[in-house]
Amino acid sequence: MNALSLRQLNKTYAGGVTALADVDLEVEPGDFFGLLGPNGAGKTTIIGIVASLVTPTSGSVSVFGHDIQRDPWEAKSNLGLVPQEFNFNQFETVEQIVINQAGYYGIDRHTARERAEKYLRELDLWGKRDASSRSLSGGMKRRLMIARALVHEPRLLILDEPTAGVDIELRRSMWAFLRRINERGTTIILTTHYLEEAESLCRHIGIIDGGRIIEKTDVPTLLSKLKSQSFVLDLADSVSRLPHLPDFHAVPLDERRLEVEVRGDQTLSELFAQLAAAGVEVSSMKNKSNRLEELFVRMLGNRSPAPTSENA
């Protein structure tokens, strides 16, 4: 049984924007999953649908095997959400916010108080328990959203850009905290624009662009794909079969053209040595664009304020 399973999700907003197209995604229990994608890719839309804040145009969602439509109580009780934007009652205190949230999950007041204290302490907010939410700094608000999402002890925690606008020090401590609860068994899904964040935290990564999942893989594979380059070689003579290149992945495009992938740890000299050994002569070559790399360049290009210069 998957922690999260999305089947054929489609979403077209009232204005006509198609935010998701046929999204299928499975996240295994215990995973630390990163959902990466540029602005407007559809990350928040996916999360919104999972959290019942956005109505899908079609498709289904289940959380630990419970369909969110058919078994809402079970599905929702297994899910904790840290949204991208602050959504507190400005006038409630930190402690009230967490205790009330527990109440909405049917947790009795006594247990709710204990849990609130536990999570507020863990997130270093216990000293602020009587402060109103609007008096908190941005970093404190992020942590309060995490405490609020954990108070019912969900098995799946989803965080939508949890480290946006958070300084480096706090970001590190949030990472450590998330790793800790993941080790305790909570499945975590987070969205981010930062490859570094995904690299440091996640085991699996899904990449979404233009409302489609374009890649789903583990982190090492992703990194090697990112660093690999493809070349199209024009051959001097036509070849009838694929030349033997022991260390390279090659695909014939036609009799006189060959596409070869050069991974980050390989060199062009090695490629030419093997081509020569196979008796293949290259007349010209061109670099084929790396779609993933382009995507990441785009992600970096429009990433919101650099995390390094921002204070909480």
Place this chain on the structure above:
Amino acid sequence: MAALYPAYPRQTLTALQTLVHKETHRYLRIWVQTLVPPAITMTLYFVIFGSLIGSRVGPMDGFDFMEFIAPGIIMMSVITNSYSNVVSSFFGAKFQRHVEELLVSPTPNYVILAGYVSGGVGRGLFTGLIVTIIASFFADLQIHSIPVTISVVFLTAVLFSIGGFINAVFAKKFDDIAIVPTFVLTPLTYLGGVFYSISLLPDFWQGLSLANPILYMVNAFRYGILGSSDIPIYTAYLLIGVFIALGTAISLWLLRRGVGLRS
């Protein structure tokens, strides 16, 4: 539609208690905005219409003018306060987006509705009580029928709380929560026989007044206190009952569809 019997009865009850507690806490915390203004306004009504002008107006339906208007004024405060409590609380929750706390949780829709309506009923009855106490300084109110008085005021508070809820669902900006109270509720209340008996009106206006639902509630409440009414009171119960059922069905449908809540 809500299941007849919740799958998680104890948890569902806890969710309701949490919401009722939170909503009650809200209007008590901001009592200067919620409880004081009606006390002041209604005191002015009693002083101006009751004492100053009322002493020059003859008896109405055989009662002192002050006695006659007291039930209507109490009812007016219950109506406006139930309505405005729910409309501003639920719209505030949408506007600040903390309604999402409820939407992500397993709290069923009927509990969300019941929780907000409880807040409105609580504030409506609380202000009603304050205004009754004020009224008792101006008029000697003997309650004719306690069951009628209490049930009418309670059901009216429920009805207008539901009305406030529906208004909040559709409201997109703060102006939208003032339109109905200003352009519908206030005129209907003034024309609902708070200050006069419709028997004073020419036939045509009497007939038209009977199309005003608030008239029935004011009269049924006046019957509860004074034992006198322009209309048979069972029609008031029938009317309130039908409107509550209709309002509840509409609210639950809106919640299920996520109108104004989910994109």
